[in-house]
Amino acid sequence: MKTGDLNLVKKINKSIVLTTIQKHAPISRAEISEQTGLNKATVSSLVAELIKDHLIGETGPGKSKGGRRPVILYFNQNAGYAIGIDLGVNYILAVLTDLNGHVVIEKQIELTTSEEKDVIQLLEELIADLKAQTPDSPYGIIGIGIGVPGITDNTESILYAPHLSWQHIDLKTELENSFQIPVTVNNEANAGAHGEKLYGAGKDIANLIYVSAGIGIGTGIVINDELFKGAFGSSGEMGHMTIDANGKLCRCGNCGCWELYASEKALLEEAATLPSLQSKTDIHLEDLIQQANEGNHEVCELFYKIGEYLGIGMVNIANTFNPNAIILGNRLSMLKNWVGAAIEQELEQRLFPFQNVTFKFSSLGVYSCALGSAAFAIDKFFAKNRVTVE
Amino acid sequence: MKTGDLNLVKKINKSIVLTTIQKHAPISRAEISEQTGLNKATVSSLVAELIKDHLIGETGPGKSKGGRRPVILYFNQNAGYAIGIDLGVNYILAVLTDLNGHVVIEKQIELTTSEEKDVIQLLEELIADLKAQTPDSPYGIIGIGIGVPGITDNTESILYAPHLSWQHIDLKTELENSFQIPVTVNNEANAGAHGEKLYGAGKDIANLIYVSAGIGIGTGIVINDELFKGAFGSSGEMGHMTIDANGKLCRCGNCGCWELYASEKALLEEAATLPSLQSKTDIHLEDLIQQANEGNHEVCELFYKIGEYLGIGMVNIANTFNPNAIILGNRLSMLKNWVGAAIEQELEQRLFPFQNVTFKFSSLGVYSCALGSAAFAIDKFFAKNRVTVE
DNA sequence: ATTGTTTGTTTAAACACTAAACAAACCTTG
DNA sequence: CAAGGTTTGTTTAGTGTTTAAACAAACAAT
Numbered sequence: 001m002k003t004g005d006l007n008l009v010k011k012i013n014k015s016i017v018l019t020t021i022q023k024h025a026p027i028s029r030a031e032i033s034e035q036t037g038l039n040k041a042t043v044s045s046l047v048a049e050l051i052k053d054h055l056i057g058e059t060g061p062g063k064s065k066g067g068r069r070p071v072i073l074y075f076n077q078n079a080g081y082a083i084g085i086d087l088g089v090n091y092i093l094a095v096l097t098d099l100n101g102h103v104v105i106e107k108q109i110e111l112t113t114s115e116e117k118d119v120i121q122l123l124e125e126l127i128a129d130l131k132a133q134t135p136d137s138p139y140g141i142i143g144i145g146i147g148v149p150g151i152t153d154n155t156e157s158i159l160y161a162p163h164l165s166w167q168h169i170d171l172k173t174e175l176e177n178s179f180q181i182p183v184t185v186n187n188e189a190n191a192g193a194h195g196e197k198l199y200g201a202g203k204d205i206a207n208l209i210y211v212s213a214g215i216g217i218g219t220g221i222v223i224n225d226e227l228f229k230g231a232f233g234s235s236g237e238m239g240h241m242t243i244d245a246n247g248k249l250c251r252c253g254n255c256g257c258w259e260l261y262a263s264e265k266a267l268l269e270e271a272a273t274l275p276s277l278q279s280k281t282d283i284h285l286e287d288l289i290q291q292a293n294e295g296n297h298e299v300c301e302l303f304y305k306i307g308e309y310l311g312i313g314m315v316n317i318a319n320t321f322n323p324n325a326i327i328l329g330n331r332l333s334m335l336k337n338w339v340g341a342a343i344e345q346e347l348e349q350r351l352f353p354f355q356n357v358t359f360k361f362s363s364l365g366v367y368s369c370a371l372g373s374a375a376f377a378i379d380k381f382f383a384k385n386r387v388t389v390e
Numbered sequence: 391m392k393t394g395d396l397n398l399v400k401k402i403n404k405s406i407v408l409t410t411i412q413k414h415a416p417i418s419r420a421e422i423s424e425q426t427g428l429n430k431a432t433v434s435s436l437v438a439e440l441i442k443d444h445l446i447g448e449t450g451p452g453k454s455k456g457g458r459r460p461v462i463l464y465f466n467q468n469a470g471y472a473i474g475i476d477l478g479v480n481y482i483l484a485v486l487t488d489l490n491g492h493v494v495i496e497k498q499i500e501l502t503t504s505e506e507k508d509v510i511q512l513l514e515e516l517i518a519d520l521k522a523q524t525p526d527s528p529y530g531i532i533g534i535g536i537g538v539p540g541i542t543d544n545t546e547s548i549l550y551a552p553h554l555s556w557q558h559i560d561l562k563t564e565l566e567n568s569f570q571i572p573v574t575v576n577n578e579a580n581a582g583a584h585g586e587k588l589y590g591a592g593k594d595i596a597n598l599i600y601v602s603a604g605i606g607i608g609t610g611i612v613i614n615d616e617l618f619k620g621a622f623g624s625s626g627e628m629g630h631m632t633i634d635a636n637g638k639l640c641r642c643g644n645c646g647c648w649e650l651y652a653s654e655k656a657l658l659e660e661a662a663t664l665p666s667l668q669s670k671t672d673i674h675l676e677d678l679i680q681q682a683n684e685g686n687h688e689v690c691e692l693f694y695k696i697g698e699y700l701g702i703g704m705v706n707i708a709n710t711f712n713p714n715a716i717i718l719g720n721r722l723s724m725l726k727n728w729v730g731a732a733i734e735q736e737l738e739q740r741l742f743p744f745q746n747v748t749f750k751f752s753s754l755g756v757y758s759c760a761l762g763s764a765a766f767a768i769d770k771f772f773a774k775n776r777v778t779v780e
Numbered sequence: 781a782t783t784g785t786t787t788g789t790t791t792a793a794a795c796a797c798t799a800a801a802c803a804a805a806c807c808t809t810g
Numbered sequence: 811c812a813a814g815g816t817t818t819g820t821t822t823a824g825t826g827t828t829t830a831a832a833c834a835a836a837c838a839a840t
Contacts, residue, residue, distance in 0.1 A: 001410075001426050002779050004402030005828055006796050012394035012779075013797085020391075030818055036391050039798050044819060061805095067817025068805040151744065159744055207621040219710075228613055230712025231597040234745060237709040242740075243635045245651075245702050254705060254740040261635075312635050315644060319627040320609075320710060322620025350632075350644040354541065354549055355624060388780050389392050389402075395797060396826050403828085420787055429829050434788060451836095457786025458836040 010046075011387045013038060017046045018385065021056050021075050022100075028062060028070030047073065054079045054138040077102070080139030080381065083130055084374025085123065085146045086188065086366075089114070089163040089215065093366065094126045096134060097374045099142075099381075101199050103367070105133055114164040120171070124178055131179075143182040143377030144175060147191030147369040149214075153233045156185040163215060184376045188212060188369050189236055192329050192362070193220020194227055195372025200327075200364040207323040210362070211238075212369075213310065213332035217259040221321070239263065243312055262309035264331050267302065274298045285331060292338060300338060307339030311346025318347065318357040329362030336361050400436075401777045403428060407436045408775065411446050411465050412490075418452060418460030437463065444469045444528040467492070470529030470771065473520055474764025475513065475536045476578070476756075479504070479553040479605065483756065484516045486524060487764045489532075489771075491589050493757070495523055504554040510561070514568055521569075533572040533767030534565060537581030537759040539604075543623045546575040553605060574766045578602060578759050579626055582719050582752070583610020584617055585762025590717075590754040597713040600752070601628075602759075603700065603722035607649040611711070629653065633702055652699035654721050657692065664688045675721060682728060690728060697729030701736025708737065708747040719752030726751050 002008075013036075020032050029047055033040045050056045057076050061069040077100040086093040088111065096105040107126055113119065127144060134141055148171070150161025158169045175183045186194075193210030196202040202210070202222065210220040217239030221228040229235055239259035240252045247256025260266055264285055271283055276298045280287065291299045314326050332339065343359055351357070362368050392398075403426075410422050419437055423430045440446045447466050451459040467490040476483040478501065486495040497516060503509065517534060524531055538561070540551025548559045565573045576584075583600030586592040592600070592612065600610040607629030611618040619625055629649035630642045637646025650656055654675055661673055666688045670677065681689040704716050722729065733749055741747070752758050 001406060003406060003426060003428050003828095004399035004779070006396075006399070006794080008402075008779065009394035009396070009399055009796060009827095012398075016391060016393060028818075033819095036393060038393050040819065041799090041821080042797060045796085064806050065817065066807050067815085068803095068819080070818060151742075153744075160742075223613060223618055231714040232712055232744075232746070234742075235710065235712040237712070237742070237745070238706075240709045240742070241706045242633050242702055245633050245637075245646075245699070247635075252740075252742055254709075256635075309635070312632055316628075316631045316706075319630045319644075320625065321618075322622055322625035322627070324621040350642075352541075352550075352624075352627070352630070352642055354543075354622075355627070356622070389394070389398065390778050390780070393797095396828090399796095399827060418787075423788095430788065431790080431830090432828060435827090454837055455786065456838055457784085458788075458834095460787060 008387065011385070012389060013042060014046045014049065015386045015388070017043060018050055018055060018075075021050075021073055025056075025074045026059065026062065026072045028072060030070055032073075075100070078135070078137055080137050080142040081134050082142055082374040082377040082381070083127060083144040084370040084372070084377065085126070085144070086191070086369035086373065087119075087123070087146055087148050088188075089149055092119075092122060092126060093370050094130060095367070095370045095374060096130045097371065097378075099378055101371055101375055101378070103371075104135070105130055106370075114166070116166060116169060119164070120174060123171075123175070127175070127179060139381075141181055142381040143184065144179065145184045145186070145191070145373030145375070145377035146171065146175075147186055147188040147373045149188045149216075149218075151234045151237070152185055152187055154229075156233075158185065159234070182377065182380055184373070184380055186373065186376060187218060187220070187234075187236070189218030189330075190220040190227055190229065191370075191372035191376065192368035193222055193327075193372065194375055195364055195368040195370075196327050196329060196362050197222050197225075197227075197372075198375050199371055200368060201360045201362055202325065202327055205324045207321065208325045208327055209317050209321055209323050210327045210329055210368075211310070211314065211317070212330040213263060213328060214330040215263060215265050217263050217313075219317070223321075238313065238317065241313065241316060243309075243316070258309070258313040262306055262313060262332075266309075267306050267332070270302055270305075271299070274302065285334065289334060303335055303338035304342045306332070306335070307342025308346055310339055311343040312350070314343060314359065315346060315350040318351055318355050322355060323357060325358040325360055327360045327362055329364075329368050333361045333365075398777065401775070402779060403432060404436045404439065405776045405778070407433060408440055408445060408465075411440075411463055415446075415464045416449065416452065416462045418462060420460055422463075465490070468525070468527055470527050470532040471524050472532055472764040472767040472771070473517060473534045474760040474762070474767065475516070475534070476581070476759035476763065477509075477513070477536055477538045478578075479539055482509075482512060482516060483760050484520060485757070485760045485764060486520045487761065487768075489768055491761055491765055491768070493761075494525070495520055496760075504556070506556060506559060509554070510564060513561075513565070517565070517569060529771075531571055532771040533574065534569065535574045535576070535581070535763030535765070535767040536561065536565075537576055537578040537763045539578045539606075539608075541624045541627070542575055542577055544619075546623075548575065549624070572767065572770055574763070574770055576763065576766060577608060577610070577624075577626070579608030579720075580610040580617055580619065581760075581762035581766065582758035583612055583717075583762065584765055585754055585758040585760075586717050586719060586752050587612050587615075587617075587762075588765050589761055590758060591750045591752055592715065592717055595714045597711065598715045598717055599707050599711055599713050600717045600719055600758075601700070601704065601707070602720040603653055603718060604720040605653060605655050607653050607703075609707070613711075628703065628707065631703065631706060633699070633706070648699070648703040652696055652703060652722075656699075657696050657722070660692055660695075661689070664692065675724065679724060693725055693728035694732045696722070696725070697732025698736055700729060701733040702740070704733060704749065705736060705740040708741055708745050712745060713747060715748040715750055717750045717752055719754075719758050723751050723755075
């Protein structure tokens with residue numbers, strides 16, 4: 001049980017001062033005192049400690065408001081760096097970010113194997129590479145975050161990654177042993193949700209559902225500004241939500257799962273049956289987009305149909321969570337121009353009028369997952385210092 | 391912004407001491423100190439204040455453990471009383487509870503009208519009646535909680551109650567003006583979830599979904615020990631989750647809504663088509679249960695089918711939330727003996743094996759909503775004193 | 781009767797915050 | 811340009827809460 005003492009008070013206030021600087025820099029001590037309600041003396045003392053911690057710094061005097069000139073403070077986003085990795089089914093995207101989530105270096109490689117040992121070796125090489133290029137800083141690399149296309153448990157062990165054919169792999173421990181740096185492993189949709197929430201289309205939105213529509217469909221749930229992982233870490237498997245009780249059988253054991261109708265895989269399977277595409281083999285999403293751009297009506301109609309099914313699932317999400325926003329990301333967000341109208345229409349038509357949910361496309365593009373993963377690592381780094389009271 | 395100071399420290403620790411006593415009474419000061427990590431002196435001082443606040447008391451000396459005999463403390467559950475009301479479509483159930491949620495007095499009346507003025511008058515009479523019978527106590531009636539069959543917004547105003555044909559009714563303000571006592575108005579399913587969570591089948595379960603299956607289906611979402619109401623207060627409308635994309639049209643505007651297949655209304659409509667019941671008119675749920683008990687196979691099969699549909703929705707819930715438990719309450723929980731197996735079977739068959747969710751029936755029976763509503767009022771009363779740190 | 785243990789209070793010290801006073805730096809104005 | 815007012819950030823004295831340690835009271839064991 002966490003009791004209250006003077007140490008806690010200091011932690012709380014130090015955390016408030018740091019957060020205020022992060023959000024409102026450039027800012028002076030006086031302004032911090034005014035905004036937070038903390039006494040000027042308190043602010044001064046905490047600022048001094050934060051400077052000693054290298055987390056903030058002084059730039060010099062600012063503009064006077066009719067009296068002594070203030071000393072301007074800034075958040076030292078280069079006090080350390082985080083590594084964020086999007087481990088896809090056929091690629092790995094790794095980024096090095098500063099403490100504000102700005103990409104400093106990025107690196108992408110193709111994945112031609114899903115063999116556990118090979119993938120881990122590639123991961124380690126990538127990390128070592130980024131590490132070698134990391135600028136000098138007080139804290140160095142403060143953590144590594146990895147988003148994986150599979151289900152993790154409460155210990156961040158990978159329970160099951162269908163498209164990699166992985167089961168029970170403890171990537172976290174393995175990498176922590178290799179690098180002696182804190183590692184956090186999360187589901188790809190959860191990482192994407194976190195990324196969009198902090199840096200993208202979900203900024204300042206307290207309750208949102210991120211729909212990661214790729215080969216399958218996963219979702220990340222943000223509730224009261226925090227990611228909800230479920231009792232055992234496997235929430236958000238809404239790709240396997242039944243939207244047609246008597247529909248196609250899914251390999252998950254269920255029938256009529258959403259992702260059988262609204263995922264990239266569903267799209268490609270349907271596309272293969274289109275008369276106008278019979279000449280092609282090995283069709284990719286990019287090919288279909290080209291076809292649509294060239295005016296192929298069949299493909300456009302198919303896109304619209306996929307949009308409708310996306311919308312049907314999102315209506316369920318809206319009725320379930322009453323979120324502020326639903327954000328569509330991952331591969332299918334490339335179909336923005338075709339599925340947007342269909343989704344909006346389904347939401348309009350099938351939803352109670354008072355369920356006023358906003359629909360958006362992700363704004364971080366291919367970086368949602370990698371940036372979210374890096375953000376997880378940064379969060380963990382700051383967790384020691386960050387305290388909130390309710 | 392909530393800053394830290396000595397006042398906060400005291401609030402936190404006082405809250406911890408009170409909570410410890412509520413949970414572990416009878417308990418001594420020394421044991422509290424040991425359990426919480428607070429110093430003995432601190433505990434003594436806070437206990438003295440709580441006694442002055444009438445929230446706890448001393449019973450006398452307990453058994454010695456080889457030294458001085460401890461003074462035993464208890465939580466004063468009679469420091470005040472709460473009123474909890476379940477406003478149904480054709481009944482009102484009102485209870486007076488102590489601060490531990492024990493029913494002291496209960497009162498039920500039939501509702502033959504849904505006219506706003508009439509209903510509010512009946513409510514006021516009921517409340518006045520309970521108030522008059524409330525035992526003397528330091529705080530008197532500390533709050534009134536009401537569960538309503540409809541959707542409320544963030545101000546606890548009733549947006550829409552379909553079965554009462556109510557729209558935009560501010561019951562809360564009206565009753566607060568009448569009685570000068572804090573009133574809290576909540577959706578019936580949310581209140582039921584809260585009740586089961588605190589006093590019933592959901593005790594000590596951090597993440598649970600309460601499925602209130604009555605004429606329609608509503609759900610209450612408990613996440614990390616707290617009720618989640620959504621961005622605008624209308625989460626949990628899972629009765630209108632599509633489980634058959636091409637299914638029957640619902641008056642909500644959507645197609646194939648869960649409650650069209652798995653609610654009491656759906657059940658009664660299906661029952662009316664059964665050959666063996668053609669002689670009957672105006673069939674009620676109770677009649678069907680009697681039929682089933684008398685061995686009517688058609689009815690038993692129908693019950694089973696309803697159970698299957700309940701299960702299908704619950705699979706969606708489990709995949710979405712990964713909760714510790716799903717609890718079925720309200721009218722259809724009377725079908726325990728018939729739907730239980732069907733639900734368990736669907737969960738077994740359609741769910742990923744690692745989504746290990748527990749299915750339960752509600753344990754508070756008809757009291758879920760009334761007790762949950764009373765609990766909301768009690769929570770509000772203690773909110774001033776209760777502080778937690780993360 | 782003695783010894784050691786347990787309980788709860790008293791005492792003195794530590795510590796973080798605050799209000800108020802203060803010094804420094806700056807702007808405005810006549 | 812000198813005087814007065816304003817803003818910033820530090821210093822100082824004081825408040826209030828927790829804590830460790832000492833203490834007194836009550837009790838069991840021997």
